Amino acid sequence: MTQAQTNLLQGTLDLLILKTLTLDKMHGLGISRRIEQITHGAFQVKPGSLFPALYRMEEAGWIESTWGASEKGRRAKYYELTKAGRKQLGVEADQWSRITLAMQLALLAT
Amino acid sequence: MTALNRFISFCRNVFNRKQGDADLSEELREYERLLTDENIRAGMSETDARRSALISIGGVELVKENVRAVRSGAWIEGLMQDLRYGFRSLIRVPVFTTTAVIALALGIGASTAIFSVVNGVLLKPLPYREPERIVTLLHEGSHPVAPANFLDWRASSKSFVDMAAAELWSPNISGAGNAERVLGLHVTPNMIPMLGVAPILGHMFGPETGQVGRDREVVIGFDIWQRRFGGDSTIIGRTVLLNGNGFKIVGVMPRTFAFAPFWAVGAQLWAPIAFGDRALSRNGNSLRIFARLAPHATLEQAQLEINAVTSRLEILYPRTNRNVIVTPLMEQATRGMQRPLIVLLVAVCFLLVAACANVAHMMLARSSSRQREMAVRTALGASRGKLTRQLLCESLILSTTGGLLGLVIAIVGTRTLVALGSAAIPRVQDVHFDLRVLAVTSFISIATGVLFGLAPARNAIRTDLVSSLKDGGRSENGGSANMGFRHVLVASQFAIALTLLIGAGLMMRTLAAMHNINPGFSPRGVLSAIVSATGTAADTAGRREQFFTQTVNRIASLPGVRSVSAINHLPIAGDVWGQSVSIEGQAELAADKRNRATYRVVLPAYFKTMGIPLLKGRDITNADRVGSHLVVIVNARFAEHFWPNESAVGKRFMLGDIRTTVPEWMTVVGVSKNTVISGWTDAPDDEIYVPYLQSKDYLGTGGSHFAFLTFVIKTDGDATLIAPSLRATVTEINPSAPVSDVQSLDSVVEGATADRKFYLVLLSAFAIAALVLAGVGIYGVMSHAVARRMHEMGVRIALGASSSNVLRLVVGRGMLVVVSGAALGVAGALALTKLMDTLLYGVKATDPVTFGSVTAFLLVVALVACWIPARRATRIDPLTALRGD
Numbered sequence: 001m002t003q004a005q006t007n008l009l010q011g012t013l014d015l016l017i018l019k020t021l022t023l024d025k026m027h028g029l030g031i032s033r034r035i036e037q038i039t040h041g042a043f044q045v046k047p048g049s050l051f052p053a054l055y056r057m058e059e060a061g062w063i064e065s066t067w068g069a070s071e072k073g074r075r076a077k078y079y080e081l082t083k084a085g086r087k088q089l090g091v092e093a094d095q096w097s098r099i100t101l102a103m104q105l106a107l108l109a110t
Numbered sequence: 111m112t113a114l115n116r117f118i119s120f121c122r123n124v125f126n127r128k129q130g131d132a133d134l135s136e137e138l139r140e141y142e143r144l145l146t147d148e149n150i151r152a153g154m155s156e157t158d159a160r161r162s163a164l165i166s167i168g169g170v171e172l173v174k175e176n177v178r179a180v181r182s183g184a185w186i187e188g189l190m191q192d193l194r195y196g197f198r199s200l201i202r203v204p205v206f207t208t209t210a211v212i213a214l215a216l217g218i219g220a221s222t223a224i225f226s227v228v229n230g231v232l233l234k235p236l237p238y239r240e241p242e243r244i245v246t247l248l249h250e251g252s253h254p255v256a257p258a259n260f261l262d263w264r265a266s267s268k269s270f271v272d273m274a275a276a277e278l279w280s281p282n283i284s285g286a287g288n289a290e291r292v293l294g295l296h297v298t299p300n301m302i303p304m305l306g307v308a309p310i311l312g313h314m315f316g317p318e319t320g321q322v323g324r325d326r327e328v329v330i331g332f333d334i335w336q337r338r339f340g341g342d343s344t345i346i347g348r349t350v351l352l353n354g355n356g357f358k359i360v361g362v363m364p365r366t367f368a369f370a371p372f373w374a375v376g377a378q379l380w381a382p383i384a385f386g387d388r389a390l391s392r393n394g395n396s397l398r399i400f401a402r403l404a405p406h407a408t409l410e411q412a413q414l415e416i417n418a419v420t421s422r423l424e425i426l427y428p429r430t431n432r433n434v435i436v437t438p439l440m441e442q443a444t445r446g447m448q449r450p451l452i453v454l455l456v457a458v459c460f461l462l463v464a465a466c467a468n469v470a471h472m473m474l475a476r477s478s479s480r481q482r483e484m485a486v487r488t489a490l491g492a493s494r495g496k497l498t499r500q501l502l503c504e505s506l507i508l509s510t511t512g513g514l515l516g517l518v519i520a521i522v523g524t525r526t527l528v529a530l531g532s533a534a535i536p537r538v539q540d541v542h543f544d545l546r547v548l549a550v551t552s553f554i555s556i557a558t559g560v561l562f563g564l565a566p567a568r569n570a571i572r573t574d575l576v577s578s579l580k581d582g583g584r585s586e587n588g589g590s591a592n593m594g595f596r597h598v599l600v601a602s603q604f605a606i607a608l609t610l611l612i613g614a615g616l617m618m619r620t621l622a623a624m625h626n627i628n629p630g631f632s633p634r635g636v637l638s639a640i641v642s643a644t645g646t647a648a649d650t651a652g653r654r655e656q657f658f659t660q661t662v663n664r665i666a667s668l669p670g671v672r673s674v675s676a677i678n679h680l681p682i683a684g685d686v687w688g689q690s691v692s693i694e695g696q697a698e699l700a701a702d703k704r705n706r707a708t709y710r711v712v713l714p715a716y717f718k719t720m721g722i723p724l725l726k727g728r729d730i731t732n733a734d735r736v737g738s739h740l741v742v743i744v745n746a747r748f749a750e751h752f753w754p755n756e757s758a759v760g761k762r763f764m765l766g767d768i769r770t771t772v773p774e775w776m777t778v779v780g781v782s783k784n785t786v787i788s789g790w791t792d793a794p795d796d797e798i799y800v801p802y803l804q805s806k807d808y809l810g811t812g813g814s815h816f817a818f819l820t821f822v823i824k825t826d827g828d829a830t831l832i833a834p835s836l837r838a839t840v841t842e843i844n845p846s847a848p849v850s851d852v853q854s855l856d857s858v859v860e861g862a863t864a865d866r867k868f869y870l871v872l873l874s875a876f877a878i879a880a881l882v883l884a885g886v887g888i889y890g891v892m893s894h895a896v897a898r899r900m901h902e903m904g905v906r907i908a909l910g911a912s913s914s915n916v917l918r919l920v921v922g923r924g925m926l927v928v929v930s931g932a933a934l935g936v937a938g939a940l941a942l943t944k945l946m947d948t949l950l951y952g953v954k955a956t957d958p959v960t961f962g963s964v965t966a967f968l969l970v971v972a973l974v975a976c977w978i979p980a981r982r983a984t985r986i987d988p989l990t991a992l993r994g995d
Contacts, residue, residue, distance in 0.1 A: 028137060029144045047141060047167050051134070052176045059119050059181070072147060076140040077133070 013053050014062075015096060016043065018081065018089040021063060025080035027070060028054065054079060062088045123183035134177055138170055188496075189503070196504035206476060207508065209886060210469050214512025214555050216879055217465025219519025221551045222544070224458040224872075226524045227531070228451050230541030232444055237366045239306025240402075244439040245409065247273075247399040247416060251435040253688070254395045257388045259423065259431060263399070266419050269412040273401040274301035278374055278685070279381065281352040282644045282848050283338070289848040291642050291818075292334065294379040295370065302329065302380065304402050305369065309361035312346040316360075319382040327382060328357040332365040334378040353644040353817075357381065371443035371537065373398060392430040393766065395688060396815075400439065412436050429690075429705075429767075443537060449948045450869055451535075456942060457610055461876045462551065464606040466558040468883045469512075471599040473505070473562040475894050498564065505563025509556040516555070520548055531868050593895070600891050601931035603884035608935025608968050609942050610877035615960040616943060616953055617870040623952025624863050630785030631681065632721025633855030635672075637829035638680050640851045641840055642818035648844055649817055655809055657844060658802070658819055662713060664839045670826050675716040676819040677799075678709075678808070683851070683858045684820060686788045689798070692768035693752050694761065694775060707748055707796035708787050711805050717743075717782055719824045720855075727759040727780030735803040742776040748796040749781045757781075776800070790862035791951050822855070829854035869949060881968070884931075885975045892924045892979040904988040913984035920983050924976035925969075932965055 020026065020034045031054075032045050057063050062085035070076035081089070123130060142163050149159035167173065178184055200207045235241045247263065249255060255275070264273040279296040282289055299315040308314075309329060318324045328350065330339075339345050349356040369377060403412055413436045420431040487497060524543045531538050641661060643649045648657035658676065666674045679685045689709035714731050717724055725746055734741050742763075749758035762775040784794040802808055808816045825832055830852075837849050896903070903916060943955040953960065 027144075028141050029148075047138065047173045048169070048176055051138070051173055052180045055177050056180045059116065070140060070144060072143070074140055074143065075136065076144075077137045 011092065012096070013045065013049060014057060015089070015092045016045075017050075017053060017057065018062065018085060018092065021079060021081045021085070022089065025066075025078045027068075027076040027078050031079065057085075061085075119181075120183045123181045124186055127187070130181075131174070134174060135170075138167070138173060142167060142170075188499070192500045192503040193507065195500060196507050200504060200507060203476070206472060210472055210508055210559070211512045211515060213465045213468040213472075213883055214509060214559060215515035215519055216883075217462040218513060218516025218548070218551050218555045219523055220876065220879070221458050221462045222516070222520035222548045223523030223527055224454055225547040225551070226520075226544040227527050227535070227538070227541050228455050229544050229547065231447060231535055231537045232451055234537075236371055236440060236443065237307065237368060241439065243403045244305070245401050245403060245412065245436050246439055246442050247401060247434055247436055249395075249435075250433050251437050255397045255399050255434075256392045256395045256430065257385050257397060258390050258392045259420075260397055260399055261385075261389060262423055263416065263419055263434075267401075267412075267415055269404055269407040269415045270401040271404045272300055272304045273399060274298045274304050275383065275397040275399050276301060276370060276374070277383065277396045277398070280642075281379075281381075282354075282642055282646070282846075283350060283352060284354065284646075284846050285351040289846045290338075291640070291848045291850040292378045293374065293376055294381065295374055295377045296383040297380050299382045301400065302363075302369075304400070307363065307367050310364045311343065312359070312361035314361060315382045320384055322384040322386040325382045325384040326355060326357050327360045328352065329361040329363060329380045330359055331363050331367065331378045331380075335362045352379075352381070354646060354649060370398070370400075371439065372445065373442075375537075392427050393690065401436075409436060409438065446948070447535060449945060450865075453613070453942065453945050453949065454869065454872055456945065457613060457873055457876050460606045460610060460938075461880055462554065464603050464880045464883050466555060467599045467603050468887055469555070469559050470562040471596045471887060472890060473559070474565050474596055474599075475890055477562075477565040478894065478898075501563055502560065505560045506556075508563070509559035512559065513552050513556055516552065517548065527872075530871070535865070535868070593898075596891055597927045600884070600887045601927050601934065603880070603887045604928050604931030604968065604972065605934035605938055607877065607880040607884040608932055608965060609938040610873065610880045611964045611968060612935075612939040612961055613942055613946060614870065614873040614877040615964045616946065616950055616955070616957060617866065617873050619953040619957070619960060620949065620951045621863060621866050621870050624790060624866060626952075627786070627790060629681070629790075629859060630722060630783055631855070633859050635825050635827060635829050636720065636855040637823045637825065637832060637836070638683070638820055638851070638853060638855060638858065639823075639833070639836060639849050640818055640820050641676075641847060641849055643844070643847055644817040646844055646846045648847065652809075654817065655803065657847070658713070660843055661821070661840060664843065665821070665823060665836060668832060668835050668839065670832060671823055672826060673715055673719040673824040674821065675719040676713045676802070676821045677716055678711040678819060680820045680822070680858065681785055681787055682790065682862050683853070689765055690767060691763050691765060691798070692771075692773075693763045696752065707744075707798045710797060710799045711802050711808050712743075712799045713802050713819070716799070716822070719822050720785075721824075722785055723783050725781045725783055726757060727778070729780060730799075730801040732803070734801045736806070736809065738804075740774060740776040740804055741779045741801060743780040743782055743799040744778055745782050745794070745797040745799075746784050747794045748798060749778075751796055786862075820851075829856070866949065866951075881971065885971055888924060888928060888972055889975040889979065891927070892920065892976050893982075895923065896920060896979045896983045899983075900986060901992065903983050903986050904990070904992045907984075907986060908988040908992065916984045917977070917980050920980035921973070921976045924980070925973065928969065928972040928976070932968060935968075936961065936965065 016035050016039070017031060020031050020038070026034065028047065028050060032047075032050055036044050054063070054065075058065055058079070062082060063079045064082055065077050065079050067075055068078045142160075145163035145166065146156075146159045149162050150156060154162060164170075178187065236244070238244060247255070254277070257275075260273070260275045264270075267273065274297060276295045276297045279294045280291055281294055282291050299317065299320050302309075302314055310332075312329075314329065315327050316324075319327050330345075335341060335345065345359055345362065348359050350359055351357075363380075368375070369380070401412075403409070416434055416436055420434050424431040484497060521543055524541065528538050528541050641658070643654050643657050648654055662674050662676065665671060677684075679687065687709040688706045690706050692705070712730065714729060714734075716722075717729055724743075726749075727743070730741060730743060744758060752758075752763070753761055758778045758781050761778050763778075764771070764773050764775050782799070785797075786792070787795050787797060802819070821836075823829070823832065823836065833852050836852070840847055840849050906916060906919075939961065940956065943950075947955045
């Protein structure tokens with residue numbers, strides 16, 4: 001992550017990961033690249049932040065991991081959303097909308 | 111996320127860490143490889159690609175660290191890590207660790223043991239129903255009462271729900287098993303119901319047992335039921351032979367029941383009193399009276415009422431009802447114990463404070479020297495929380511170890527105190543190790559340890575990292591505040607040590623003074639034993655005399671025996687019987703003059719055997735028997751009292767009151783030197799010695815009080831060696847006559863000072879412990895001060911300071927602390943010794959010699975403790991010091 005974003009809330013990283021995994025299961029590097037892609041380069045998630053988040057979310061039950069073969073045929077860990085994870089995605093997306101709306105109103109006020 | 115799932119992953123993380131770590135490593139490796147491949151595809155060379163991949167990962171170990179931190183169960187990992195680190199860093203400083211652990215253990219253990227004793231003896235209520243409502247009524251608060259008075263008081267008192275009486279009765283048990291003499295009590299049938307304790311087997315005495323002839327029932331105690339009757343549950347209704355008479359066992363008391371809690375402690379069985387003719391006697395004072403206050407009566411009301419009753423009786427029967435005092439039973443049971451135990455309690459509290467102070471300032475010292483370590487760790491990225499947590503762990507390891515050791519000391523200490531103190535402290539058998547107290551003292555000590563263990567963390571936060579790392583941690587920003595506080599701690603330790611030392615010193619002088627007391631007899635080589643004829647074939651008129659005389663003669667012929675005699679009650683160890691006397695020609699005594707003397711009955715050669723010189727006249731002989739002229743020997747005080755300026759030899763007096771008794775005049779034939787009668791430090795009292803062979807009571811009257819004698823045997827060498835031959839001889843003459851209370855007079859005399867010795871041992875132990883703690887404390891502070899000021903010392907030496915200058919500087923600082931502590935200690939001692947005044951003998955509570963010499967001793971010890979590190983200061987190589995390494 002770039003300097004300006006080191007203070008990004010842990011919750012938003014969770015939201016990004018959940019969103020990324022909606023369609024497909026991916027391994028760590030894949031998730032990182034996808035996030036970079038869908039935010040148009042704004043967020044570059046380093047392993048130091050990514051993996052703790054993945055492990056945390058796995059323990060929370062929102063994603064689950066399986067060992068599979070990577071593109072090069074080697075062993076890699078793949079993550080996918082669980083049912084609880086999908087529900088959590090909805091919850092967090094709602095929460096995010098409410099926060100941004102509130103911030104907008106605050107900034108527009110005189 | 112269900113709790114179960116979380117729990118499962120928790121367990122997995124904690125117990126299967128290796129697998130989890132391996133997985134993560136593999137995952138990260140694959141991440142790196144994929145990234146490298148990406149870079150290669152983007153056009154980088156293989157080495158560059160790999161390098162770039164590693165840089166973007168940002169440090170594999172760091173990633174692993176971050177993952178570990180968020181895994182559930184991470185805190186346990188952290189805790190284990192902290193514990194291991196804590197252990198290692200404590201082991202690296204063994205002296206510090208051992209001293210701290212021992213100080214904590216001492217503080218916790220000693221305090222708990224003493225608190226347990228104080229709790230069991232002073233605070234725990236007596237084992238009766240509503241024990242605070244039970245009182246005793248005794249002349250002058252401690253002397254026994256006559257039956258007729260008891261019956262009158264009971265009839266006319268309204269402040270009491272019930273009143274009962276007890277007297278000593280030590281029967282011989284015979285029949286199954288050996289002949290044994292046990293301590294027991296004759297009690298009025300209402301006594302045990304009044305106390306409110308029900309037997310666990312059987313029932314109390316029947317209502318008619320108060321009458322003569324119907325009184326052959328007995329209630330036995332738990333211990334004797336177990337010991338002698340094997341805990342037999344069919345014991346009720348069986349007969350046991352007491353003094354040769356059959357008594358029906360009607361009840362067994364519970365294990366927790368003990369009566370009486372004073373004077374007859376350890377009584378094992380209770381039989382009813384049937385007064386018979388004695389109900390009219392106002393002279394035979396043998397009863398102790400117990401009563402239960404009525405629900406709304408106060409102690410003062412009861413006292414006023416009994417005063418009124420006794421004044422009326424005193425008019426009718428002069429000199430029989432004087433000065434009756436109502437005392438709560440608890441006070442009787444702990445008489446003389448409150449002050450000394452409180453002294454011990456205060457002393458041990460001081461010790462606890464000293465121990466806590468010791469731990470506190472050792473940890474502060476250590477914190478100063480760990481500044482550098484803390485700085486390095488902070489620089490490497492440790493958070494404040496992590497540092498604090500790790501230090502907390504370390505302190506807890508220290509405190510818990512100290513606490514556990516303290517627990518061991520407390521248990522052992524309590525048992526030792528009970529064993530040592532059984533001679534000195536009543537109710538000590540009730541003392542049990544008290545968990546509540548352990549909890550409190552552990553909390554205090556551990557809290558101290560933890561609190562001051564956090565000092566380094568506090569320092570670390572405030573410190574400027576750079577300067578800490580540069581100086582090698584030698585100059586401390588928070589140092590001077592710490593130092594001041596440490597000085598206060600050490601000063602207080604010295605104060606405490608001085609206070610305790612002075613207390614111990616005074617006790618030592620008391621003991622020395624008590625040892626100097628001449629008992630009036632010569633105990634060396636003398637053995638004493640009680641031989642009882644009660645209940646045996648010898649217990650009839652005429653046969654008793656024969657039995658005892660035969661015994662004396664046989665013992666006299668044993669090898670090694672120089673002289674044999676007997677007395678009814680031994681001085682110090684035995685009972686004290688009072689007898690009123692009327693002096694011929696002194697019919698009207700002044701109202702305040704006591705006309706009671708201690709009543710002794712002796713066989714010939716008593717004085718020779720005991721080494722008591724006869725100041726005038728002669729000893730009694732075998733010729734002084736019933737039918738011949740009645741003679742008596744008196745002690746010097748009696749002679750001085752009644753015939754102040756004349757020789758007592760030839761004078762006459764009689765036993766009892768001349769107005770109510772038929773005169774039987776006895777002539778004084780000898781005057782003996784005063785001896786200790788009962789209390790070792792008591793002033794001498796009047797004493798008379800009546801010949802056994804002229805004592806109708808002893809020769810003939812039924813009643814076990816008169817059927818035993820205490821034999822005294824003077825031997826060459828060790829008195830206890832002839833004990834077996836003594837028993838054999840008595841058994842030969844009469845197989846069912848028990849021999850009890852066999853002890854050398856030396857041990858009797860030692861027993862007299864046993865309680866003072868007990869306090870001396872304890873106070874000395876505390877004092878020494880406190881002194882050691884204080885010495886270690888000042889040594890530690892001084893060493894640290896020297897180390898801290900190495901740089902300064904180096905400069906001074908380089909500039910030409912001599913060793914003595916340096917010494918004076920360092921030692922001077924130290925002694926200032928010590929002297930202020932000593933001043934505080936003297937003040938504390940003055941307060942403590944005031945509490946001790948009932949314990950002291952022969953020395954004042956403010957004795958200047960003791961105060962002075964102990965203070966000097968302490969100052970010398972402190973000087974040595976300061977001097978050693980100071981000497982190290984003089985040996986500093988200025989170059990090394992200036993370099994600041």
